[in-house]
Amino acid sequence: MSSDGSGLSHVPIEAAQPLIEARGVSRVYTTVSGETVHALGQVDLRIADGEFVCLVGPSGCGKSTFLRLVAGLDPCDGGRLTLAGHPVLGPSSDVGVVFQTANLLPWFTVMANVSLPLRVGAGRERPTRTHQVRDLLAMAGIAEFANKYPYELSGGMQQRAAIVRALVRDPRVLLMDEPFGALDALTRERLNVELLRIWQASRKTILLITHSIAESVFLADRVLVMSARPGRILREIPIHLPRPRTLDETPAHPDYVRLMTEIRGLLYREAI
Amino acid sequence: MSAEAKGPPSAATSRGAISTAGLRRAAINGGVFVLLLVCWIVAVRGFGLKSYILPLPGDVLKALWAGLAVPITDKAGFYLPLWVTLSNSALGFLLGSALGLVLGSLMAEFRPVETAVMPYAFALQSLPKVAIAPLIVIWFGFGNSSKVVIAATLTFFPMLVNSFTGLRATEPERVDLMRTLSATRLETYLRVKLPSAAPYIFAGLDMGAVYALLGTIVAEFLGAQAGMGVTITQLQAVSDVAGVFACLIVLGATGILLHLGTRAIERRVVHWTERSRS
Numbered sequence: 001m002s003s004d005g006s007g008l009s010h011v012p013i014e015a016a017q018p019l020i021e022a023r024g025v026s027r028v029y030t031t032v033s034g035e036t037v038h039a040l041g042q043v044d045l046r047i048a049d050g051e052f053v054c055l056v057g058p059s060g061c062g063k064s065t066f067l068r069l070v071a072g073l074d075p076c077d078g079g080r081l082t083l084a085g086h087p088v089l090g091p092s093s094d095v096g097v098v099f100q101t102a103n104l105l106p107w108f109t110v111m112a113n114v115s116l117p118l119r120v121g122a123g124r125e126r127p128t129r130t131h132q133v134r135d136l137l138a139m140a141g142i143a144e145f146a147n148k149y150p151y152e153l154s155g156g157m158q159q160r161a162a163i164v165r166a167l168v169r170d171p172r173v174l175l176m177d178e179p180f181g182a183l184d185a186l187t188r189e190r191l192n193v194e195l196l197r198i199w200q201a202s203r204k205t206i207l208l209i210t211h212s213i214a215e216s217v218f219l220a221d222r223v224l225v226m227s228a229r230p231g232r233i234l235r236e237i238p239i240h241l242p243r244p245r246t247l248d249e250t251p252a253h254p255d256y257v258r259l260m261t262e263i264r265g266l267l268y269r270e271a272i
Numbered sequence: 273m274s275a276e277a278k279g280p281p282s283a284a285t286s287r288g289a290i291s292t293a294g295l296r297r298a299a300i301n302g303g304v305f306v307l308l309l310v311c312w313i314v315a316v317r318g319f320g321l322k323s324y325i326l327p328l329p330g331d332v333l334k335a336l337w338a339g340l341a342v343p344i345t346d347k348a349g350f351y352l353p354l355w356v357t358l359s360n361s362a363l364g365f366l367l368g369s370a371l372g373l374v375l376g377s378l379m380a381e382f383r384p385v386e387t388a389v390m391p392y393a394f395a396l397q398s399l400p401k402v403a404i405a406p407l408i409v410i411w412f413g414f415g416n417s418s419k420v421v422i423a424a425t426l427t428f429f430p431m432l433v434n435s436f437t438g439l440r441a442t443e444p445e446r447v448d449l450m451r452t453l454s455a456t457r458l459e460t461y462l463r464v465k466l467p468s469a470a471p472y473i474f475a476g477l478d479m480g481a482v483y484a485l486l487g488t489i490v491a492e493f494l495g496a497q498a499g500m501g502v503t504i505t506q507l508q509a510v511s512d513v514a515g516v517f518a519c520l521i522v523l524g525a526t527g528i529l530l531h532l533g534t535r536a537i538e539r540r541v542v543h544w545t546e547r548s549r550s
Contacts, residue, residue, distance in 0.1 A: 072452075073451055090454070091451055091454050095452070096452075097452045099449065100445075101445065103446060105463070106544035106545075107542075107543075120450065120455040120456070120463065122453070149544060
């Protein structure tokens, strides 16, 4: 691993214990037809506390598979995956997950949806603090929709609610699997800005999967480029663009296009 | 930000379109009804059919009036037998749908239960279940209990199949969500799977309500003290075909009311499917 700590805007990665660490993590599954598929090769990565890391890679390279492993939804078949030094054995309250679709439950209001994590599983032990949920809704700009049903919201608003739901247990890590992939370009850009604002306000560690090179460069401290299946980390690219990043200034930065070209080059080589 | 919010659908234009379409539909339905009545009358008059083969619509209406325009407690009216039939159906329906939902849920949640029950469920599903009615009468006698049991048996299967199918059809992403929250199996069942399956369950209830009525009447044909099935066989015995028709109309109307009732409850409970579709 070439984790050169100098590339990070917050914490030098070698100094602190990484919050998420993968060493030779692999995942194999068997298809219905009995074929064995190596979804993940040997994935090695370290993510520091407070870091914003984007994972890009060709379709089917195992990005989502890796995210599911970190989320504790599926077990690793090899290697070692730790969260804050402890091996990942299952879902944890320290991890919030945002799915590809907003995945809100249509029978609950927005308020009931975002406070669901406080009413089930490990969340039941905590006292439900409605005003804190309301603060989060306000931070995501959807306070006025608290009593609406998901079908009354646009796709962008639904995804904001999904982010609030992932934050409501105050986890240390936010895992996001192409969270804005289903949205139109304008909404997507706006939500990118909002996500950076939420990240900076809440000091979470974010691992976000995306297909969009522009999105990864705009958001991340570091972009990890994955190879085609079986996926492994090809290269890590530190993004030194100044923060706070804006839609006006960041794309105009001389490094922005250079970084995008570099990542695109790596991905195209993989796609062939 | 407000640009992202979905505005209300343009109600004015859609309402106008619906009323024209609704009018046309009403005209077609009414036309077909009148046409059927005319065919009926022409058939009776043209072929010279006797009233004990096919009575005229007017005679059926008279028989219907005779059965309905009486005090509720009148022994010759439709109300007492209808009450007997409906109460037995309702009891059987509740029993059968509750058991179907419970077993369907256990099958959906626990693979061993599925493996154990599935072959029998499918075998019995393809059996015409009214055929077991005589057997049930042997076991439970000619009283109310045999009616309730047959109604329950007929309701049970659609509920079992529908609740099982519906629960299994829950989007895996929703189940994953509950897993990331370390929700218990019961929490996932109650908050995610059961609401996901609600449209299937209501379709099962809708079918079950009709089947319960059907089962009760078949059981009454086989022997009972009272009920619409008994009334029909009694009228048949004296060749009062107009009376039989009147009974069928009463039962048909009851079936439609039951269907509309379940639909109304479904719309209130499963409010999100109707509106998310529009």
